[in-house]
Amino acid sequence: MKDYRDIIIRPVVTEKSMNLLADNKYTFVVDKKANKTEIKNAIENIFNVRVENVNTMIVKGKPKRMGKYEGKRPDRKKAIVTLKPGQKIRLFEGM
Template sequence: MRDARDILKRPVVTEKSMALLADNKYTFLVDLRANKSEIKKAVEEIFKVKVDKVSTLRVKGKPKRVRNVVGKTSDVKKAIVKLKEGDKIELFEGM
């Protein structure tokens, strides 16, 4: 099994993800190969909370161009993690 810190890359801090905090939902960028059970175990291990539900979505990279060079941004995978009642992650509380 992979290390929990390899599965969770970083938290997503946007207006939409901050609005989800009211429903006890936290958003993270995760490894593209990670599945829901691995994400659940990683969040529980790192933050010492109980996870109720995990939803995932893949975001395809956008095509970009700089002068004559054509490329694209990287594909990413997001995970929206709903915690059990009473649990919260302190990392997001100051925002």
């Protein structure tokens, strides 16, 4: 089993993810190999909250060019975590 902090990579701070905070939903970039149960356990143990639901999606990397060289940004996995009513993550409160 991985360490919980290896599963959750970073929070996603965008306008769309900030609008989801009103519905008690928090967005994180997570390890691509993590499943929903591992993500739920990691969020509950790191932030001491109760998770109601986890939705995940794979975001494909965009193609990028540097002059004549072509490449692509890496793929990543996002998780939208819904907390039980009355629960909050303090990390997002000041934003």
